Amino acid sequence: MxxxxxxxxxxxxxxxxxxxxxxxxxxxxxxxxxxxxxxxxxxxxxxxxxxxxxxxxxxxxxxxxxxxxxxxxxxxxxxxxxxxxxxxxxxxxxxxxxxxxxxxxxxxxxxxxxxxxxxxxxxxxxxxxxxxxxxxxxxxxxxxxxxxxxxxxxxxxxxxxxRLHTDPYHKAAMKFRDEGNSGILYVQSEFGFKIGDPTQWRLRKALAGGGSMMDLGIYAIQAARYSIDKEPVSVTAQEYKTDYEKFAEVEESVTWQMEFPGGHVSNSYTSYATPANNLYISTERRWFNLMPAFSYGGIKGMTNEGEINFRPVNQQAxxxxxxxxxxxxxxESDASGEEGLKDLKVIEAVYKSIQSGTKVKV
Amino acid sequence: MxxxxxxxxxxxxxxxxxxxxxxxxxxxxxxxxxxxxxxxxxxxxxxxxxxxxxxxxxxxxxxxxxxxxxxxxxxxxxxxxxxxxxxxxxxxxxxxxxxxxxxxxxxxxxxxxxxxxxxxxxxxxxxxxxxxxxxxxxxxxxxxxxxxxxxxxxxxxxxxxxRLHTDPYHKAAMKFRDEGNSGILYVQSEFGFKIGDPTQWRLRKALAGGGSMMDLGIYAIQAARYSIDKEPVSVTAQEYKTDYEKFAEVEESVTWQMEFPGGHVSNSYTSYATPANNLYISTERRWFNLMPAFSYGGIKGMTNEGEINFRPVNQQAxxxxxxxxxxxxxxESDASGEEGLKDLKVIEAVYKSIQSGTKVKV
Known part of the structure; x- marks a missing residue:
């Protein structure tokens, strides 16, 4: 615009x-x-x-x-x-x-x-x-x-x-909601990988603010938000840990669910323990899937109508x-500071829900 | 065996x-x-x-x-x-x-x-x-x-x-945990579709006992259980509804998370509102994916090493x-009554967690 x-x-x-x-x-x-x-x-x-x-x-x-x-x-x-x-x-x-x-x-x-x-x-x-x-x-x-x-x-x-707001596959994800009469009913988004060097700043709470959620989960939040084009009203979240030494300060893996006005729902996962890299969006009868979804390149797209292919781009460029x-x-930009703030609102709600074990309003 | x-x-x-x-x-x-x-x-x-x-x-x-x-x-x-x-x-x-x-x-x-x-x-x-x-x-x-x-x-x-215990793609899912040194860290399983006729018995609580969870979610529970080959120790679950008339008696959509001994985690979804049909399993560095995963035929498999293909079978035969x-x-059979009972244990825990809004022990 x-x-x-x-x-x-x-x-x-x-x-x-x-x-x-x-x-x-x-x-x-x-x-x-x-x-x-x-x-x-x-x-x-x-x-x-x-x-x-x-x-x-x-x-x-x-x-x-x-x-x-x-x-x-x-x-x-x-x-x-x-x-x-x-x-x-x-x-x-x-x-x-x-x-x-x-x-x-x-x-x-x-x-x-x-x-x-x-x-x-x-x-x-x-x-x-x-x-x-x-x-x-x-x-x-x-x-x-x-x-x-x-x-x-x-x-x-x-x-x-x-970098994904301008990627052609993710721009297609943003447009998917407009193709057809029914709204999006479900988004499944997940991004994770096994993190290496245990001494890196990403595992220090004071430097990173959090773990996999801050670094990778934010992509899964983003994807749900821009696919649906609304802001979540509530979040539930669950934390999991297998390596208590490496992840002494920050979260290792998290699942979380977001509810949006109008019945949209997302279910997500992020992890520093295991690979996960998918975005799935569905309406009443149509679906759209990217796997891998969040990599620097090599994104693959599929819908209920078949494969989708875009010319590869240098995302950062x-x-x-x-x-x-x-x-x-x-x-105007859809990747402004205001957009960044919206993700932090959700992340804060995720951490609160993990703490309380209950649903948290965003 | x-x-x-x-x-x-x-x-x-x-x-x-x-x-x-x-x-x-x-x-x-x-x-x-x-x-x-x-x-x-x-x-x-x-x-x-x-x-x-x-x-x-x-x-x-x-x-x-x-x-x-x-x-x-x-x-x-x-x-x-x-x-x-x-x-x-x-x-x-x-x-x-x-x-x-x-x-x-x-x-x-x-x-x-x-x-x-x-x-x-x-x-x-x-x-x-x-x-x-x-x-x-x-x-x-x-x-x-x-x-x-x-x-x-x-x-x-x-x-x-x-019907999927004997399907070659799902038998491969069961074996995935044995290929490599690290255990399964994550399972994402989901099965849903838009249900038709609002008068059918599957939407009547007295006849069906529940909605999408009883009919389709059970496949997602099964898949997590047989991929991991352990029983969950706890469940959290969340319910969503968009059509309150059609789903006056039973659940429309549910997300739920299961924790298994040894750090295995699953995150699942089932729905009578929207299509979803996926099984994803990952270890530290390897992954295995079926999409569609739970259909009567046409299952497609992919792992971190590439496509997997089996000769199609008549699942029911x-x-x-x-x-x-x-x-x-x-x-011995892995689809005995005892196996069926284990799924009902999880389903009862899912319903309890939806009611309480908190984590429930299985």
């Missing part, structure tokens, strides 16, 4: 125009340069930034890798060389705020451990940069609200790194290009 | 032998004739008997359609003609007990509405006939126990009409042949 000019002005306030777009109140510089693609700085050069985002940024049209922010000495040299990043576009966590003065960086992509999302999104917003933030957006609903408020105040856009286009063309 | 002679004698007691098999105490006639295949009488000539069992009995080697028991005048003439059934092998519900004197009927297959299973299984046992009983075995655990006791007392065998062979050769 395209922002109408009126709506955009109402939302963000009127101002001087660059490329016929309003500037942002309370922010003296134009929110982006007059070029057609945006410079992106990656914050946190871990596995996902290294093996997915940086390569994807070599395939994007609306954005490119212009800078890096890293706390690990030595990493900067390798990245600088590999991606031809100018010295002045390399920051560490201490001098990060100086990025405000760097006109060649329009977007900061926060790819840090979950517990650091809030801080770096807010610092990026204060530096006047648009923000892409990896999922889960933060550890709590409260943090999400603070991040949204900070971006709003700074007049910058905030996107969550949901399409995601970042789409977010960038939303900035460049003032388009 | 073959009954050892010692075990069989211990279980049923020693006696005179026919075909080198022990006869049954308290029952003067031999439990079956000296022929190599058994005469089966179908009790209840509804949809399943008409369209599945009778045709299947034309393909069986160890048994054949020798008689019918029907309460509907007119039906007998059609069946008599179509299947060449002798007049003296046709009974109604009133004179059914005279079947005791009919040497050409060895087995009574009870295909009546669920609420009538108990009565007709016990009457068949008292008539000295082995019994096949459709699933669910009965309405309650107590009824199952009474049926098992009656068959034991009469010295006849009791089998439940589980293989089921009845296998049960008959268990009688003829004194073999």
């Amino acid at each position: 395209k922002y109408s000019r009126r709506k955009f002005i109402t939302t963000l306030g009127a101002g001087s125009a660059l490329l016929m777009l309003p500037s942002v109140p309370g922010f003296s510089k134009p929110i982006f340069s007059d070029r057609k693609n945006l410079g992106v700085a990656l914050v946190g050069l871990g596995n996902y930034a290294t093996h997915q985002l940086a390569p994807a940024l070599q395939e994007t049209a609306n954005c490119y890798l212009s800078g890096i922010v890293t706390g690990t000495p030595g990493k900067d040299e390798r990245w600088k060389k590999q991606y031809n990043i100018p010295e002045q576009n390399i920051y560490n966590y201490q001098n990060f705020d100086e990025i405000a003065d760097n006109k060649s960086i329009d977007v900061v992509y926060v790819v840090l451990p979950n517990s650091m999302h809030r801080e770096f999104v807010i610092r990026a917003a204060k530096a006047g940069k648009h923000v892409f933030c990896e999922k889960p957006m933060a550890l709590t609903v409260k943090e999400c609200e603070e991040m949204i408020a900070a971006c709003k105040k700074a007049g910058v856009r905030l996107f969550v790194g949901y 399409v995601q970042m290009d789409t977010h960038s286009k939303c900035i460049l063309d003032n388009l | 073959k009954y050892s002679r010692r075990k069989f004698i211990t279980t049923l007691g020693a006696g005179s032998a026919l075909l080198m098999l022990p006869s049954v105490p308290g029952f003067s006639k031999p439990i079956f004739s000296d022929r190599k295949n058994l005469g089966v009488a179908l009790v209840g000539l509804g949809n399943y008997a008409t369209h599945q069992l009778a045709p299947a009995l034309q393909e069986t080697a160890n048994c054949y359609l020798s008689g019918i028991v029907t309460g509907t005048p007119g039906k007998d003439e059609r069946w008599k003609k179509q299947y060449n059934i002798p007049e003296q092998n046709i009974y109604n519900y009133q004179n059914f007990d005279e079947i005791a004197d009919n040497k050409s009927i060895d087995v009574v297959y009870v295909v009546l509405p669920n609420s009538m299973h108990r009565e007709f299984v016990i009457r068949a046992a008292k008539a000295g006939k082995h019994v096949f009983c459709e699933k669910p075995m009965a309405l309650t655990v107590k009824e199952c126990e009474e049926m098992i006791a009656a068959c034991k007392k009469a010295g006849v065998r009791l089998f439940v009409g589980y 293989v089921q009845m042949d296998t049960h008959s062979k268990c009688i003829l050769d004194n073999l």
Whole structure:
């Protein structure tokens, strides 16, 4: 859906125009340069930034890798060389705020451990940069609200790194509800795998905020929410553990059920113990299935009418290009901070239901 | 597993032998004739008997359609003609007990509405006939126990009409746990469809005992139980309803979770509102999937190593042949009355959990 000019002005306030777009109140510089693609700085050069985002940024049209922010000495040299990043576009966590003065960086992509999302999104917003933030957006609903408020105040856009909102198979899942007369009656979504290294931050509560639910279960929540296109009204959840040492701080496996207005129901599973990777949606007589559903590639689709096939895409490249286009063309996004917050609302309800052993209102 | 002679004698007691098999105490006639295949009488000539069992009995080697028991005048003439059934092998519900004197009927297959299973299984046992009983075995655990006791007392065998215990895809599911070092960590099983005619007995509590759970959910319970090969220790369950008129008496849709000793977990769904037909099993790194899983035919299998394909079988024919062979050769069965009772134990726990909104011990 395209922002109408009126709506955009109402939302963000009127101002001087660059490329016929309003500037942002309370922010003296134009929110982006007059070029057609945006410079992106990656914050946190871990596995996902290294093996997915940086390569994807070599395939994007609306954005490119212009800078890096890293706390690990030595990493900067390798990245600088590999991606031809100018010295002045390399920051560490201490001098990060100086990025405000760097006109060649329009977007900061926060790819840090979950517990650091809030801080770096807010610092990026204060530096006047648009923000892409990896999922889960933060550890709590409260943090999400603070991040949204900070971006709003700074007049910058905030996107969550949901790579599947722009995947063709998942876009087909979103459209499935419209094909036919009956609404969706059931969604089954599950994502899990056996996690390796027991020392990684994803198993530390203080850094990750939770376990498989925060990292993988969020995809299953997302899929149910965007397939049904409504928000759940209640959640029941059950936790399971087999390795009490490895999962001393965070959940290993969870099943949970969501009820939506109008009789929609979802049943989901997430796990760090075992593979699971499926999205099933059904109406009265029709069904739609993706298996695998949540992988970086190789998604396979089947419906009651037969196989569905789409040209494979680089999910991260399409995601970042789409977010960038939303900035460049003032388009609404279905992967905004508000969307990220909705998932955290459900996750908080899941944890509450596990604690109480009963149904919890969202 | 073959009954050892010692075990069989211990279980049923020693006696005179026919075909080198022990006869049954308290029952003067031999439990079956000296022929190599058994005469089966179908009790209840509804949809399943008409369209599945009778045709299947034309393909069986160890048994054949020798008689019918029907309460509907007119039906007998059609069946008599179509299947060449002798007049003296046709009974109604009133004179059914005279079947005791009919040497050409060895087995009574009870295909009546669920609420009538108990009565007709016990009457068949008292008539000295082995019994096949459709699933669910009965309405309650107590009824199952009474049926098992009656068959034991009469010295006849009791089998439940589980057509998937002998299906090659489901036999592969049962073996999956043995292939590799790690146990099963997760089973996802679901079976549902949109039910038609709102006047049918399956929607009447007094006749069916319950709704989708009794009819379809039982397959999902079964699949989890035989994939894991253990009994659940606890169950949580959630009920959902969209059509309060049609489902005034019985459940429409249910999700439920089972915990098994050793960390095995299952998450399931059943519905009379929407299609669902899947069995997924995973260990630490391996997975096995059937979709559709529970249909009369056309099952498709996939594992982490690729597609699996078996020659299609007539499930009902293989089921009845296998049960008959268990009688003829004194073999143990994994579809005995005791197996049927175990499913009813879980179903009762599911209903209790729906009522209480909490976890229930099985």
